[in-house]
Amino acid sequence: MNEVIQPNRAALEDALAQGRWNYLIDDIVAGRCQDPRTGRPVTLDLDRVVIAPTLDGAEADLVAGLGFGAPLGLVADEATMEAMGRRIERALQRHRPKPIVLDLPHADQPTVAALAERLDGCEAAIAVGSGTINDLTKAACAHLGLPYCVFGTAASMNGYTSSTASISLSSGLKTTLASRAPRAFFADIAVAASAPGRTAAAGFGDCMARPVAQIDWWLSHRLFGTDYHQITYDIEAADEAALNARAAGVAQGESDAVGRLYRVLTLCGLGFAFTGTSHHGSMGEHQISHYIDCFAGERHPGTLHGEQVGVASLTMARLQQRILAQEQPPRVRPTRFDEESMRRRMGPEIAAQCLTAYRRKALDEKGAEKLDARLRAIWPELRRECARFAIQPEEMHRLLRAADAPTTAGELGLPVDFYREAILHCREMRDRFSMLDVADDAGLLADFAQEER
Numbered sequence: 001m002n003e004v005i006q007p008n009r010a011a012l013e014d015a016l017a018q019g020r021w022n023y024l025i026d027d028i029v030a031g032r033c034q035d036p037r038t039g040r041p042v043t044l045d046l047d048r049v050v051i052a053p054t055l056d057g058a059e060a061d062l063v064a065g066l067g068f069g070a071p072l073g074l075v076a077d078e079a080t081m082e083a084m085g086r087r088i089e090r091a092l093q094r095h096r097p098k099p100i101v102l103d104l105p106h107a108d109q110p111t112v113a114a115l116a117e118r119l120d121g122c123e124a125a126i127a128v129g130s131g132t133i134n135d136l137t138k139a140a141c142a143h144l145g146l147p148y149c150v151f152g153t154a155a156s157m158n159g160y161t162s163s164t165a166s167i168s169l170s171s172g173l174k175t176t177l178a179s180r181a182p183r184a185f186f187a188d189i190a191v192a193a194s195a196p197g198r199t200a201a202a203g204f205g206d207c208m209a210r211p212v213a214q215i216d217w218w219l220s221h222r223l224f225g226t227d228y229h230q231i232t233y234d235i236e237a238a239d240e241a242a243l244n245a246r247a248a249g250v251a252q253g254e255s256d257a258v259g260r261l262y263r264v265l266t267l268c269g270l271g272f273a274f275t276g277t278s279h280h281g282s283m284g285e286h287q288i289s290h291y292i293d294c295f296a297g298e299r300h301p302g303t304l305h306g307e308q309v310g311v312a313s314l315t316m317a318r319l320q321q322r323i324l325a326q327e328q329p330p331r332v333r334p335t336r337f338d339e340e341s342m343r344r345r346m347g348p349e350i351a352a353q354c355l356t357a358y359r360r361k362a363l364d365e366k367g368a369e370k371l372d373a374r375l376r377a378i379w380p381e382l383r384r385e386c387a388r389f390a391i392q393p394e395e396m397h398r399l400l401r402a403a404d405a406p407t408t409a410g411e412l413g414l415p416v417d418f419y420r421e422a423i424l425h426c427r428e429m430r431d432r433f434s435m436l437d438v439a440d441d442a443g444l445l446a447d448f449a450q451e452e453r
């Protein structure tokens with residue numbers, strides 16, 4: 001029978017005390033949960049998720065259940081091959097594994113094409129790694145029509161189970177390619193706990209997107225009537241609270257904290273199944289990170305996605321707090337386009353693509369009037385509603401610090417003037433409406449950005 005999910009802290013702690021790391025996740029993956037809005041069971045195109053203290057010795061059984069043929073492409077980089085790849089290779093001899101070890105790979109189109117060539121002749125693939133390895137394998141397998149599964153080596157981001165791959169085009173624009181979700185995601189907590197500390201700190205930073213993305217998404221819903229799904233937050237609320245109470249454990253690589261981090265990342269990723277979109281975990285804060293990845297060029301410090309998202313989430317939390325603290329709503333004006341500046345910063349090709357997205361949400365004279373009226377009508381309610389979702393910036397800062405995650409552009413190693421540019425201009429890249437849009441159309445964003453460090 002399908003049930004509406006009502007996870008709570010006590011049930012979660014009970015399950016984890018019994019070592020049931022897949023509590024709730026199993027129900028969602030098996031289609032035993034119902035979307036309260038539609039009353040329909042939620043279905044996923046992924047068969048299995050297993051989070052366990054260790055998967056050492058279980059690899060063959062886990063993969064056998066997927067019905068993959070042979071040979072099997074085993075995709076890793078040098079570090080992840082050492083961390084877990086060799087072990088999997090030995091365990092899967094029956095599948096005639098073909099190790100494909102990538103040298104400091106980037107998630108870009110030429111690398112996807114080269115990987116697809118090396119996977120040619122394989123019946124399926126196994127990704128052993130985290131963000132980049134998973135995205136590359138996902139995209140190459142989608143191209144070849146091959147099934148794949150992923151063994152995560154770090155709790156560094158929430159994209160393991162997603163059906164899209166984040167890949168840079170030759171223009172430099174990072175894009176979300178529709179691909180296919182892995183057939184299974186296997187997370188070995190011990191491997192992630194001994195991965196470099198900054199990977200778990202990055203995963204924790206990615207989780208900080210929740211409160212700010214929720215406010216942005218709710219804002220868009222209340223102002224324009226766009227979709228909003230509370231269920232994506234309900235399924236992870238108990239886990240998030242328990243994780244945040246263990247932020248220091250993330251920094252210390254405690255397996256309990258890292259396991260819980262994997263759960264929050266996984267539940268956020270599975271939220272996609274309820275909505276078909278990533279809005280619940282990717283709004284203004286991810287736009288800032290996205291701008292950094294697309295346009296920092298030589299200035300990019302090589303930071304991880306989640307490290308950038310953590311810093312950007314803190315920026316968004318401050319912006320949202322500042323605007324929502326006002327008794328009176330901001331007064332918006334029609335959106336001003338500076339196409340020349342966009343072309344200069346982005347190059348003509350990307351600027352043209354971004355303008356198409358930007359125009360979809362830009363306010364004209366009438367749109368600004370309408371939005372102003374709507375803001376005036378619901379402002380006191382809206383402030384109360386958003387307050388329920390928020391983590392105050394001071395608290396978010398404390399949590400990031402405790403997890404040993406960066407909190408400023410300076411700590412990321414990013415030039416501060418470029419970070420301010422990202423805050424001010426990232427909204428040009430996507431049609432998702434966030435507090436960045438309200439702030440900029442109200443003439444408040446430039447001053448705010450100047451204060452961010």
Ligand SMILES: [Zn+2]
Pocket residue numbers: 157158206286305306309
């Ligand atoms: Zn993210």
